[in-house]
Amino acid sequence: MGILTWTWILVGITFTLYIGIAIWARAGTSKEFYVAGGGVPPILNGMATAADWMSAASFISLAGIVSFTGYDGAVYLMGWTGGYVLLALLLAPYLRKFGKFTVPDFIGDRYYSNTARVVAVIAALIVSFTYVAGQMRGVGIVFSRYLEVDIDTGVYIGMAIVLFYAVLGGMKGITYTQVAQYCVLIFAFMVPAIFISFQMTGNPIPQLGFGSAGEDGIYLLDKLDGLQRELGFTEYTSGSKSMIDVFAITFALMVGTAGLPHVIVRFFTVPKVKDARVSAGWALFFIAILYTTVPAVAVFARTNLIETVSNKNYSELPQWVSNWEKTGLLKYEDKNEDGIVQYVADKSVNELTIDRDIMVLANPEIANLPNWVVALVGAGGLAAALSTAAGLLLVIASSISHDLIKKIINPKITEKSELWAARLSAAVAVVVAGYFGIHPPGFVAAVVALAFGLAAASFFPAIILGIFDKRMNKEGAITGMIIGLSLMVWYMLKFKFGIFDGGKGAVAGLKADWWFNFGAGGISPEGFGTIAMLANFVVSVIVSRFTPAPPQEVQDIVEHIRIPSGAGEASSH
Amino acid sequence: MSKEKMKAYWKENLKYLAILLSVWFLVSYVFGIFLVEQLNTIKFAGFKLGFWFAQQGSMYVFVILIVVYVKLMNKLDKKYGVDE
Numbered sequence: 330m331g332i333l334t335w336t337w338i339l340v341g342i343t344f345t346l347y348i349g350i351a352i353w354a355r356a357g358t359s360k361e362f363y364v365a366g367g368g369v370p371p372i373l374n375g376m377a378t379a380a381d382w383m384s385a386a387s388f389i390s391l392a393g394i395v396s397f398t399g400y401d402g403a404v405y406l407m408g409w410t411g412g413y414v415l416l417a418l419l420l421a422p423y424l425r426k427f428g429k430f431t432v433p434d435f436i437g438d439r440y441y442s443n444t445a446r447v448v449a450v451i452a453a454l455i456v457s458f459t460y461v462a463g464q465m466r467g468v469g470i471v472f473s474r475y476l477e478v479d480i481d482t483g484v485y486i487g488m489a490i491v492l493f494y495a496v497l498g499g500m501k502g503i504t505y506t507q508v509a510q511y512c513v514l515i516f517a518f519m520v521p522a523i524f525i526s527f528q529m530t531g532n533p534i535p536q537l538g539f540g541s542a543g544e545d546g547i548y549l550l551d552k553l554d555g556l557q558r559e560l561g562f563t564e565y566t567s568g569s570k571s572m573i574d575v576f577a578i579t580f581a582l583m584v585g586t587a588g589l590p591h592v593i594v595r596f597f598t599v600p601k602v603k604d605a606r607v608s609a610g611w612a613l614f615f616i617a618i619l620y621t622t623v624p625a626v627a628v629f630a631r632t633n634l635i636e637t638v639s640n641k642n643y644s645e646l647p648q649w650v651s652n653w654e655k656t657g658l659l660k661y662e663d664k665n666e667d668g669i670v671q672y673v674a675d676k677s678v679n680e681l682t683i684d685r686d687i688m689v690l691a692n693p694e695i696a697n698l699p700n701w702v703v704a705l706v707g708a709g710g711l712a713a714a715l716s717t718a719a720g721l722l723l724v725i726a727s728s729i730s731h732d733l734i735k736k737i738i739n740p741k742i743t744e745k746s747e748l749w750a751a752r753l754s755a756a757v758a759v760v761v762a763g764y765f766g767i768h769p770p771g772f773v774a775a776v777v778a779l780a781f782g783l784a785a786a787s788f789f790p791a792i793i794l795g796i797f798d799k800r801m802n803k804e805g806a807i808t809g810m811i812i813g814l815s816l817m818v819w820y821m822l823k824f825k826f827g828i829f830d831g832g833k834g835a836v837a838g839l840k841a842d843w844w845f846n847f848g849a850g851g852i853s854p855e856g857f858g859t860i861a862m863l864a865n866f867v868v869s870v871i872v873s874r875f876t877p878a879p880p881q882e883v884q885d886i887v888e889h890i891r892i893p894s895g896a897g898e899a900s901s902h
Numbered sequence: 903m904s905k906e907k908m909k910a911y912w913k914e915n916l917k918y919l920a921i922l923l924s925v926w927f928l929v930s931y932v933f934g935i936f937l938v939e940q941l942n943t944i945k946f947a948g949f950k951l952g953f954w955f956a957q958q959g960s961m962y963v964f965v966i967l968i969v970v971y972v973k974l975m976n977k978l979d980k981k982y983g984v985d986e
Contacts, residue, residue, distance in 0.1 A: 403956035548948030610968035624957040
């Protein structure tokens with residue numbers, strides 16, 4: 330059977346499964362809609378969190394990025410896993426004890442202020458919308474490559490599916506579909522990785538395989554370093570970013586991860602404080618299976634790619650090259666007209682440009698794996714994109730129906746109307762996300778990485794201080810959030826979009842002006858979340874010490890959330 | 903629960919956090935970033951040690967840290983009678 334037939338079969342089976350689960354687990358109350366009734370077993374919540382967390386970017390793009398940047402790719406590997414340590418130790422248990430539905434719930438109650446609540450809702454919406462648009466785009470791309478429909482049709486199909494189970498099932502439906510999606514995506518990622526590892530090194534465990542030697546007895550990493558040097562690239566195992574920037578980006582991603590509302594909210598769904606801790610551990614375990622495999626896949630793909638194309642006759646290149654040429658994501662331009670592929674670092678000589686997003690998708694084809702494996706990767710990519718999109722849509726829906734409508738606009742709303750408001754908001758959010766998927770504003774891709782900086786600069790300090798600093802008051806927290814967020818947005822506009830210096834074209838020239846440049850290069854906009862977060866912390870603490878202490882009942886709340894027993898069920902009151 | 907007991911519980915909790923987060927910082931930032939070049943001079947199997955910490959080791963340690971944290975906290979909760 331061909332790849333196309335296999336893909337239709339696998340996508341058909343998995344989608345039927347997701348819909349079946351959604352019907353079985355549909356939500357009957359607003360509590361089920363927001364936090365799955367608070368009764369999800371920790372191991373399943375861990376799996377759901379992992380699927381929620383690992384987006385199309387983790388599944389499709391990450392190995393490609395690592396493959397093309399070598400050591401520097403570690404910022405994403407460490408950044409997107411290390412945040413779970415912070416989440417488990419500093420946030421999840423306390424927020425679970427607090428026992429509400431959303432992050433703005435915590436900010437609003439802890440800082441006894443609807444202003445704080447609104448700031449939190451706005452931050453949650455900005456972060457979630459930028460993120461979800463990227464997911465819908467991911468769905469479209471996978472559909473177009475594997476099912477040979479155009480990208481827009483792909484986005485519509487994705488929208489319809491997500492709409493169905495997010496609106497019907499709420500958090501309960503999403504949680505159980507995410508468990509299934511995790512199984513699909515991890516299987517789809519691991520099967521080709523194991524195949525290729527065995528093929529190239531004789532060791533079926535990719536994590537060990539990429540530290541082993543190939544048939545020629547040379548360690549794979551040494552060989553790759555050598556190939557890279559020959560072609561003029563930086564050695565694979567050393568980086569080209571400045572150390573301070575590597576530090577700043579890693580830190581911003583870690584802290585941002587711990588501040589992302591769609592991740593935090595998952596820990597409201599387990600029964601006890603103890604379960605929140607355990608389930609963060611399971612989540613990281615399930616994530617680490619994929620994340621520790623990524624660097625191996627990256628090395629295999631990079632070595633395979635160079636060996637397949639470099640200095641080869643163009644007419645003798647394998648089939649997958651022309652498959653991907655059709656999509657425009659791989660281009661060959663015979664500059665010196667010798668019919669041979671020159672793939673080198675020097676841009677004026679280089680003849681092959683490869684979009685790094687294709688590495689994971691093309692990998693099974695590059696390694697000549699059977700058709701069903703190639704198709705499986707497509708189904709896995711869809712699972713990753715859909716699960717993350719659904720989680721984000723739920724945050725958007727609950728921000729509107731719960732934090733805005735129920736808590737601010739109309740506190741008397743009935744349970745039934747609130748549930749309908751939640752469903753309606755989810756539906757509207759899907760349509761908006763779909764619109765961005767079809768008409769991606771140029772900034773979406775750039776902003777997804779920055780969503781972490783925004784989350785780091787706004788939520789993280791406010792939540793941490795709310796738990797660990799009893800003296801923190803609303804004046805401090807609100808000023809801190811606003812300063813952190815504005816500083817981040819300003820830096821982003823200046824150095825990522827060049828808004829103040831004449832637009833996109835100026836961006837490259839501004840690189841020398843990046844802050845904290847001690848000779849070796851400063852901090853990039855991606856890493857600036859670290860600085861904005863520190864500013865938020867400092868401002869919050871200073872302002873709070875010059876303004877009145879929070880009222881006694883709020884200080885009592887803080888004492889209360891520090892003790893795990895008696896968490897009870899999540900409630901709206 | 904009395905005020906003193908609650909204070910003592912919280913203090914022990916903070917001590918655990920300080921220790922665990924120091925390890926967290928050490929494996930990722932110190933081994934994986936600041937000292938990466940120095941550690942890269944050490945090799946085991948086909949890996950340079952600094953590179954290995956940055957792309958493998960730190961992540962294994964993260965998982966272990968949470969497991970240890972869960973174990974420590976469960977014991978602490980029992981000791982102070984705040985477990986469920």
